[in-house]
Amino acid sequence: MSAPSVLYDAPGPKARARNIGYTVVFGVVAVALAWWVLATLSEKGQLAPELWSPFVSDGRVWTQFLLPGLGNTLFAAFLSVVLALPIGFVFGIARLSDHKWIRVPAGAVVEFFRAIPVLLLMVFASELFSLYTDLDRDSRPLFAVVTGLVLYNGSVMAEIVRAGILSLPSGQGEAASALGLRKGQTMRIVLLPQAVTAMLPAIVSQLVVILKDTALGGAILTFSELLRTIRPIAANYHNNVIATLVVVGLIYVVMNTLLTTFATWLEKRLSRRGRPTVGGGPIEEQAPGMEFTGMRTGENTGGGTL
Secondary structure, eight states, X not given: OOOOOSSSXXXXXXXHHHHHHHHHHHHHHHHHHXXXXXXXXXXXXXXXXXXXXXXXHOTHIIIIIIHHHHHHHHHHHHXXXXXXXXXXXXXXXXXXXXXXXXXXXXXXXXXXXXXXXXXXXXXXXXXXXXXXXXXXXXXXXXXXXXXXXXXXXXXXXXXXXXXXXXXXXHHHHHHHHHTTOOHHHIIIIIIHHHHHHHHHHHHHHHHHHHHHHHHHHHHHSOOOOTGXXXXXXXXHXXXXXXXXXXXXXXXXXXXXXXXXXXXXXXXXXXXXXXXXXXXXXXXXXXXXXXXXXXXXXXXXXSSSBO
């Protein structure tokens, strides 16, 4: 029998039967919904082979449209992440400053850009670049998209950093102060390394948001990213808009799944690296008075042999 969960009691026979029933009903509804969608698409002629075959048989769909659009999407997302992460850390730490002249302006900047929709920031940046810079018409959408993403997501990252640091036990900072560390040293050596592991899931979620929000630039600012390739592909291949949308959606799913998988691996690695070890292995929780399983029998601990 499995141990009861901390969150709820182990289900009994009736609860297990009820859960199985819910699962069966949900499965039947999901299958029926999928069948209805496929039947509707088939009735409208959207499952015709000539609409889907170009993605398999014609390499130009990938070399001329999808891969260049994917490259622009990844490039814009990469630039945005590289700029938004340090901005988020700087403003997140600034919001925790003891000095009011640092804390208040940093909080005002973060709250201001968090309150503005990212699409509005992109459009505003595009207009500013067109009026006050010498950027050419082709590169202006990229700079506008990156600017909007950095301003918005940098402010969100700042809140993630602030919340991650505040989530740590207060004893961490107090112990560092007792050791004579200054506040900057405490933040850099003690608090931030621990907070990064706690913040990682939220940071990855925001990275996924950045990757997907690049599509806003293609929809509004004519940025040649992945989603914008739908129109030229449909114009050249029998108006296969639905098929192209499905393929582009699957590409986004694959990219975000890979990003989330990597973040999960990194989080586990950081958690293991930060765990204290005894005898070459992690310390396991034991009842008071019992020896650590990671220590060898007979090893001298100052109070006799174990």
